Amino acid sequence: MSKIIYNKLPKSFSEQVELLEKRGLVIPNKQKAENILTYISYNRLSNYWFPMLKKPKEDEIFKDNSSFETIFKIYQFDSELRTITFQAIEQIEIAIRTQIIYHFSHKYKSGFWYENSNAFSKYPNFIQLLSKITKNVQETKQEYILKYRRKYEQFLPPSWKAFELLTFTSLLSILKNVQDNKDLIPIAKSLGIHHSLLVSWLESFIYIRNITAHHGRLWNIILTIKPEWLKSPKGKWVNRWENDYNPDGHSVEKVDKNDKILKFYASLCAILYCLQFINPYHKYKDQLLNLFDKYPEVDLYHMGFPEGWKEQELWK
Structure with a gap:
């Protein structure tokens, strides 16, 4: 298929409302719709009405009784979902940072273990880590680092100070570059x-966290970075974390779990599973269930929720 030149002209907010109506969308309150489009772009909202389009979806004609109000409710739901999910993953990030600092500081009997190249399998990655920590220490305005530098001779602080400046991605890069994979055992066990x-x-988790941090969409996404299936759970778990979702509408039968399309439900299960060890008193599950009740318009099927998910031990 040959490509064509994009020559569509920008439309006013009122023209955008008219276009949606022409395509079959029910808009009970045009002024409200125009106000919403003034602050939430047409293109951004289009991600939330995609399942409401008739086939072929390229024609952008809405199914009967599709409503702008429902689209906006799904958008609000997704916004609140991002907020509570970001806070949930924050707990996992802090726990992993704590575990890395504790385990390796005790193994090497030094807070400066990260300056030892023998602790890492790839020297270039080790150098990158040192450079990142050095840059962070040079540029930070955090008082606890400034106080350290005023008092102590070593420029770089011990890991329990320096690692507070590292991102989740940097922490993961440390774990991927450890000299001995057995060092991952106590951290994973936590x-x-x-x-x-x-x-x-x-x-x-980092993939989902980045989506939330950049105000991306969690509802109806297909995971491009997905967790591996947990075969031997140590706590409450689920029998499956996928449904038979298929963007082409064909049934998906007798396919291995990790070969099926995974949606956000799989990540939810993984986050909830870890939180029961990190913080048994976490509120994430209750927040999710309350959110689902608050927005009955949201079809959880589009997030990968399988039939009978409420009966799974993890969700009780």
Whole structure:
């Protein structure tokens, strides 16, 4: 298929409302719709009405009785979902940072263990880590670092100070570059998973965290970075974390769990599973269930929720 030149002209907010109506969208309050489009772009909202389009979806004609109000409710739901999910992943990030500092400081009997190249498998990655920590220490205005530099001879602080400046991604890069994979065992155990899953799960958490931090969409996304299936749970878990969702509408039968399309439900399950070890008193599950009740318009199927998910131990 040959490409064509994009020549569509920008439309006013009122013209955008008219266009949606022409395509079959029910808009009970045009002024309200125009006000919403004034602050939430047409293109951004289009991600939330995609499942409401008739086939072929390229024609952008809405199914019967599709409503602008429903689209906006889903948008609000997604916004609140991002907020509570970001806070949930924050707890995991802090726990991983704590575990890394504790385990390796005790193993090497020094807070400066990260300056030892023998602790790492790849020297270039070790140098990158040192450079990152050095840059952070040079540029930070954090008082606890400034106080350290005024008092102590060593320029770089011990890991329990320096690592507070590292991102989740940098923490993961440390775990991916350890000299001995056995060092992952106690850290993974703190999350209730086998150490062979640690990198996969943390990569998926960082992926979701980055979406939330940049105001992306969690509802109806297909995971491009997905966690590996947990075979031997140490706590409450689920029998499956995928449904038979298929963007082409075809049934998906007898396919291995990790070959099926995974949506946000899989990440939710992984986050909830880890939180029961990190913080047994976390509120994330209650927040999710309250959010689902608050927005009955939201079809959880589009987030990958399988039939009978409420009966799973993890969700009780």
